Amino acid sequence: MARQKGIIKLKGTIGDITFYKTQDGHLAREKGGIDASRIKSDPAFQRTRENGSEFGRAGKAGKVLRTALRALLLNSADGRMVSRLTQQMVKVIQADMVSIRGLRNVIDGEVDLLVGFEFNIRGKLGTSLFAPFVGTIDRVTGEISIDLASFIPSNMIAAPSGTTHFKIISAGAEIDFEAETFIEAHSETAILPWDATATAAINQVNAVTPASTKPLFLALGVEFYQEVNGAMYPLKNGAFNPLAVVKVDGGV
DNA sequence: AGGTTGGCTGTTATTTAGAT
DNA sequence: ATCTAAATAACAGCCAACCT
Numbered sequence A: 001m002a003r004q005k006g007i008i009k010l011k012g013t014i015g016d017i018t019f020y021k022t023q024d025g026h027l028a029r030e031k032g033g034i035d036a037s038r039i040k041s042d043p044a045f046q047r048t049r050e051n052g053s054e055f056g057r058a059g060k061a062g063k064v065l066r067t068a069l070r071a072l073l074l075n076s077a078d079g080r081m082v083s084r085l086t087q088q089m090v091k092v093i094q095a096d097m098v099s100i101r102g103l104r105n106v107i108d109g110e111v112d113l114l115v116g117f118e119f120n121i122r123g124k125l126g127t128s129l130f131a132p133f134v135g136t137i138d139r140v141t142g143e144i145s146i147d148l149a150s151f152i153p154s155n156m157i158a159a160p161s162g163t164t165h166f167k168i169i170s171a172g173a174e175i176d177f178e179a180e181t182f183i184e185a186h187s188e189t190a191i192l193p194w195d196a197t198a199t200a201a202i203n204q205v206n207a208v209t210p211a212s213t214k215p216l217f218l219a220l221g222v223e224f225y226q227e228v229n230g231a232m233y234p235l236k237n238g239a240f241n242p243l244a245v246v247k248v249d250g251g252v
Numbered sequence B: 001a002g003g004t005t006g007g008c009t010g011t012t013a014t015t016t017a018g019a020t
Numbered sequence C: 001a002t003c004t005a006a007a008t009a010a011c012a013g014c015c016a017a018c019c020t
Helices: A036-041 A043-068 A081-094
Strands: A012-014 A017-022 A025-030 A133-138 A143-148 A165-176 A181-188 A202-207 A216-228 A231-234 A243-249
Touching: A036 A043, A043 A081, A043 A165, A043 A181, A133 A216, A133 A243, A143 A165, A143 A216, A165 A202, A181 A202
Parallel strands: none
Antiparallel strands: A012 A017, A017 A025, A133 A143, A143 A202, A165 A181, A165 A216, A216 A231, A216 A243
């Protein structure tokens, strides 16, 4: 077995040589592997396949949610949001205490775990919008709404440099994870000046199907704008626009 | 290509137990 | 004391879906 004597410690693989650390020091050797077709058929890989099945389900669930919120997500997502959402969806699925291994799913899982999910790591709602808001999900009427009392923008919104204006946006979504379909509605304020002038009270009602039995989601976000010579531009193409899941009703 | 999960085998080297 | 077989340890590869 090859042993590294040099000062360069490596972990990982370069070409066909893998480097790793053991209690005996840093070692190097050829990489190993396993045949793909075996994982698909060998009974020994049953656990692995169950895992893959649930992981795949998480990926799909994340996609439906993202697609539903696409209108808002366009300007408020960072490059690794998909990975983070998949990660969280896996947790949701793993919280399913009903289904057997490999068949655990979002419906029987803990959709509430998505509350607080930030779609944009560069601009989190939790550290941007300090004005108190109240989210309401009324399953009977199908109204998914957000309320903000009047507030002073420059005090209650931490905006990235260059910001002159902003919008408050929200969305309500009713998602059928099994059919991979959804119903969505979203709202936005006018472009408001980011200054010391108190806003009007904001009330946004996003209507989905009344008396639905599906999981319902409420997302809230802020879009930042910069005014240049009278024209409004999305600030840095929305790089810092926060958007987060603020309320979830898991379904009946 | 990488990031997101957990599970399992193949490969390899080293450590330990057993045998001569 | 020395050789051999088995146990141990560690990581790569691989699967699943999806996006940038």
